[in-house]
Amino acid sequence: MPKNRTERLQLRLSPTEKESLLKKAKESHMSPGDYILCLSEKRRVIDTTVIPTLILDIRRVGTNINQIAAVANSQKYVNKPLLLNVIEYEKEIAGLLRQILEEVYNTEEHTLQGLEVKIDKLKNTVERMNDNGSS
Numbered sequence: 001m002p003k004n005r006t007e008r009l010q011l012r013l014s015p016t017e018k019e020s021l022l023k024k025a026k027e028s029h030m031s032p033g034d035y036i037l038c039l040s041e042k043r044r045v046i047d048t049t050v051i052p053t054l055i056l057d058i059r060r061v062g063t064n065i066n067q068i069a070a071v072a073n074s075q076k077y078v079n080k081p082l083l084l085n086v087i088e089y090e091k092e093i094a095g096l097l098r099q100i101l102e103e104v105y106n107t108e109e110h111t112l113q114g115l116e117v118k119i120d121k122l123k124n125t126v127e128r129m130n131d132n133g134s135s
Contacts, residue, residue, distance in 0.1 A: 011036075051100055058096050061089045086126055 013021065025035035027049075068086055072078040 005033075054096050054100050058093055061092050061096070065089050083126060087123065090122060090126065 021035070022032055025032045028035055030038065065086060068078075068082050068089075071082065
């Protein structure tokens with residue numbers, strides 16, 4: 001936001017409204033003025049504090065998938081329960097990624113179709129592996 005602001009605008013709020021506004025601005029790591037301007041321009045205010053937790057969750061799920069891949073590579077065989085675990089982990093990752101994207105992107109401006117297409121391709125690959133492993 002430009003810092004060459006010279007104009008002033010006063011706003012009257014109730015004590016409760018003021019407290020709520022200050023709290024929301026602080027949670028968004030913004031000044032109250034920047035927060036109000038952002039809202040007035042209909043830009044989405046993003047709380048990025050949850051994203052590191054979601055990324056950590058994705059890493060943990062990825063570690064589980066890597067452990068399954070290590071077993072599959074060492075045995076040159078993947079049984080059905082392991083493949084079902086991979087599919088469940090994939091769904092969990094997709095859900096976590098959706099949460100991150102919903103935090104970051106304005107879903108009215110961006111679609112999740114690209115991600116969904118990639119997820120569907122990965123799911124089909126895993127299902128093909130499952131079909132080959134069970135025959």
